[in-house]
Amino acid sequence: MTKKDIRELLAQGQLREAALAALSYAEICGAAETANTLTVLQATLEAHQRQWTTGQIAYEEFSRLHARVTQGLTDCLDELPDEPKPGAAKKPPIEEGAFKKRLFWMLIAAKALVFGWTYYLWQTGGFQNEEALTAFSALTPAFVAYISLMLADYLRAHRENAVLRRRYVSGTLTKVAFWLFPLYALAQMFIVGRKAQGVLSFAQMTMALALVESVLGGYVGQIVQAFFKKEE
Numbered sequence: 001m002t003k004k005d006i007r008e009l010l011a012q013g014q015l016r017e018a019a020l021a022a023l024s025y026a027e028i029c030g031a032a033e034t035a036n037t038l039t040v041l042q043a044t045l046e047a048h049q050r051q052w053t054t055g056q057i058a059y060e061e062f063s064r065l066h067a068r069v070t071q072g073l074t075d076c077l078d079e080l081p082d083e084p085k086p087g088a089a090k091k092p093p094i095e096e097g098a099f100k101k102r103l104f105w106m107l108i109a110a111k112a113l114v115f116g117w118t119y120y121l122w123q124t125g126g127f128q129n130e131e132a133l134t135a136f137s138a139l140t141p142a143f144v145a146y147i148s149l150m151l152a153d154y155l156r157a158h159r160e161n162a163v164l165r166r167r168y169v170s171g172t173l174t175k176v177a178f179w180l181f182p183l184y185a186l187a188q189m190f191i192v193g194r195k196a197q198g199v200l201s202f203a204q205m206t207m208a209l210a211l212v213e214s215v216l217g218g219y220v221g222q223i224v225q226a227f228f229k230k231e232e
Contacts, residue, residue: 003025003082006021007074019045020042022076026038038073041076099169100153111139114185119132121193124196126196131202149229
């Protein structure tokens with residue numbers, strides 16, 4: 001469906017159909033921000049329709065709300081290109097729920113690699129017992145904090161039986177996250193490996209791990225908190 005077709009639906013007063021078509025068009029165009037706005041407008045429209053059907057709002061108020069949604073849809077259409085960008089249909093913006101699942105499993109995989117590598121080096125003589133235990137202790141706190149946030153978010157949604165709105169994550173943020181998590185793990189594995197080779201002292205390894213945690217780990221924490229921290 002083209003933008004012209006969607007505008008015709010608007011002109012005919014078929015807001016629900018126009019909102020669904022506009023959201024689908026925004027997904028095809030890869031316009032994550034516009035898709036989020038359209039999702040909110042669609043939810044608002046559904047809420048207003050239920051209130052009108054159940055007699056909770058007067059006709060005048062319903063008409064004003066109807067006009068606001070119509071204007072919002074028109075503004076969103078103006079933001080979208082007349083034709084989808086080449087290849088955009090193959091790579092629509094990722095939904096927030098799917099993105100959060102990927103973040104969770106990427107963090108699990110990243111830390112599993114780091115812990116597994118450290119354990120291997122320990123068993124092959126790269127670390128003494130106390131050094132290995134201290135290394136694990138240095139690698140654990142941030143991981144536990146991130147996982148706690150993620151699990152709390154999941155349990156909260158399960159307990160409240162929440163129906164999540166469809167929201168989308170921009171392609172730029174998705175790429176940053178998918179590069180950042182592996183880089184975070186590889187940096188830690190490199191430092192631990194250099195200690196096992198004798199290039200770094202144990203004190204230098206500890207300081208290097210702290211530096212990686214404060215820089216790369218800080219960005220990882222920002223992303224995790226942005227998507228999993230409870231909204232006030």
